[in-house]
Amino acid sequence: MTTEEARFDVRQDSRHEDLADDVRGRAGLWEWERIEQLLAVAVPGTVYDPDTDVVVQAELAAEAAAAAAREAELREAARIAARADELQALRELGTLEQTEPRDGDETVRDELTHRAGGYVQADVDAWLAHALAAHLGHYRDPAARETAAGLLPPPLLTHAALLTELSRLVPDADVDQLAFAARLATTEPEATGALAVFLARARS
Template identity: 80%
Template structure:
């Protein structure tokens, strides 16, 4: 099952339409499969997709229990990325995805700092 979903997500990524896919149960494990297949450059795209989906409550992340469970399934950098995206979207509604590209860099290189910034922004307003 993971193999078929990995094939699907890899094809969507190659077409540049990954962001249109709704995450499903098990996609966290598919992330690992894609990384094994193609390496880190794919992982970065999939991580960004998962972080955005988690922040925006898309797909199976609509369910609060699934969002909570993601903490055990996703890396600290993906979780920090999602938390920071969620807070920035709350504070700056309508911010363009391109405007928030820096969040992935911060979350990847300094996940603890990104998480701390998200927590601080939660207190704002």
């Protein structure tokens, strides 16, 4: 197709109401006009080559980047779903508390909450709070703990903060003995946070 043919098609489409707003025809015309302008300023005899057309190459690169991003999103969604299935199985086996969290489990928590219709998964939150307080799994890394502070809800974070201070007061206390901390954090998150700060000040 030539530029004149593209212009003819656009004119023909404009005469039909159902085709008057066809942006593809106009885009094709603009593209032909752009190529004509490129050749007009090129060395005489130059043959158009899309491989050397920076606009075409930029479009191809953008399409490739978008495809790669979509593929990465699909892989991440599959990873989250698989990890959520794993944690659900561990819950049913009663061994979730013996499992160390992994990088990305904050997002998996959101997936489990979504699957439950938006209800907070108290046992999962308690597990993450304990792991955060005890620096288990990927929470051994201070950067991971800092990242978690921006991803996890305030009640869970205040629960972890209170567990941290209580475990320092009573180092040999087990999870069951500190179960009240979760109830405090759920019902009175602000007060629980204040209590954790107070205990930290008293300790220092």
